[in-house]
Amino acid sequence: MKKILLPALGLAFLLGTTTEACAQANLVHGIVAGINLARMAANKKNAPTAASTTAMATYRGQAFPMQRTPADQLPKKGAEQVTEVETQLDRFHTALLADSTSALCTPEQRTAIQTALVGLARAQSRWDLQPYQQEATFYLAEDARRQKAAPTK
Template sequence: MRYVFAGLLVLLGHAVQAQIGLLQTGGRAAVSAHSLAKRPTKAGAKAKEAAAPPVKYVTPFTYRGQTVSHQRTAADQLKGKGSTEILALEALLEETYTAMRADSAQSFCPPARFDAIAAAARTAAGARPSWDYYAYQNELAFYQQEEARRQRLLNPPPPPARRPPVKRRG
């Protein structure tokens, strides 16, 4: 019986040592993986730099009870492909905004200006498709709606023609 216990002790000792070795190896691998993940890499730094969006300033304005997004990006914050096109679009929208505020009764967005803004928006979207153009679209739609309202005031439809009274025979 003594030999049986001694044999079991030897066999179990090797199994226990193997399990301890596996646990130690797994622990070392986990520590190495954690330290590699925390280590900064050149590609990771570039990805963080590219992922950081430029600061966009969206300030809503209210005109005749309607609130509209007014997005403008600082020129020093906007870099890369399509930046000049986006800044050109913002400049056209800013000119339109200033013209709208200058006189509340006159036309401020003739068809030529509207077409120029739409063309600038298409050019900017082609140059940088990942940019968020939603605020620009809303602003342009508001200008179009306000221009239509002003045109109706400036050029009211003619009154309906009066029909001559019908004479009754009698």
């Protein structure tokens, strides 16, 4: 980050001697855009490649992502948390396919998936959690729909 900021600040300082405000503003915007592009490239370069294991699944016409990471591609840091999240999601998926009317999860399982996602976010801050979150959200929404549709006793 320092490597990017120092040249940018130097250029901004030099721009202070320019008399044309419009040209100066355009140059500053160009520098800021360049810094943002450099940041995005650095983040992309350092991001895990687990997204390549994401597949789209469908249920009742609704599509949702299912990200699973092969054991040989698990990150060294956070492997246990990734496995825990994926195990929880597999339980939901199995319940989803087993019966189209009964509940997918218990309150304890809801808590367990939320805890697992938080644990993964803490262990792997650069890991793309969006597919996991979308899949969990799909299952929890389907569970809520089923519970609402279930006859009251």
